[in-house]
Amino acid sequence: MSGTVTEPRRSLAARAAARAGGGAVRVFLVLVALFWLMPTVGLLLSSLRDPADINASGWWTALTAPAQLTTANYAALFDNDTITRSLLSTVLITVPATVLVVVIGSLAGYAFAWLEFPGRDWWFLAVVGLLVVPVQIALVPVSELFGEIGVFETTLGVVLFHVAFGLPFAIFLLRNFFAEIPRELLEAARLDGAGEVRLFTRVVMPLGGPAIASLGIFQFLWVWNDMLIALIFADSESPPITVALQQQVRQFGNNIDVLAPGAFVSMVIPLAVFFAFQRQFVSGVMAGAVK
Secondary structure, X not given: OOOOOOOOOOOHHHHHHHHHHOHHHHHHHHHHHHHHHXXXXXXXXXXXXXXXXXXXXXXHHHHOOHHHOOOHHHHHHHOOHHHHHHHHHHHHHHHHHHHHHHHHHHHHHHHHHHOOOOOHHHHHHHHHHHOOOOHHHHXXXXXXXXXXHOOOOOHHHHHHHHHHHHHHHHHHHHHHHHOOOOHHHHHHHHHOOOOHHHHHHHHHHHHOHHHHHHHHXXXXXXXXXXXXXXXXXXXXXXXXXXXXXXXXXXXXXXOHHHHHHHHHHHHHHHHHHHHHOHHHHHHHHHHHHHO
């Protein structure tokens, strides 16, 4: 019949995608998630078991014999001065390195996106070029530089290294996100008398919140879980948690009562940070995908 609009026949891929929300697929995804969580569950149960039980059987036996579980390992962990100092050292490195990268990256990203200055595009290309510089290539020259200025094997030196290598990605990410803000919105704010500082703090920062949260999560996880830079530049008397756990393995290979809870605490803190900012992280990822 004339005038009748027929719905185009969907392809096989489209029909398969439409059925992907079925119960079978959801069950499969749940099973995959449980499979990936299994090492975490195993580490948690191992951290709550007596060393004798750990040596005698696998961690899964605690599921049927919960009487094995005890918090004595965590008491021993926090009585270990090396581990407690390393946790404090990790916080003193991770928090400043994350905050500085977010603040400096936000300011530079705004400048590259909306401010006019000589050589702006060339400077941005230089920043992008720094993304491909591997960390390993800078270890020797930076070690010599830090030794000359007196920050080698100090917390400040580790923070400076992480900030230097975190800024190129931060500037690249935030510049591209800020550049998508409608120009009309910024011009309207300028017409209302807003200066660059007020424009940045009142307009750009709130709109860029998801991207900034995503950057903060990435930087926090990278610095917290780093071992290479900490092993070279950190103070050997109070190393970060990753180095401290590695030293425990080297010195006392069978002290699982300290290693298991230490590894779990080292893992659960960044997980808590991620889940605390999960909504902003997802918003930032989705915003970048839509743009």
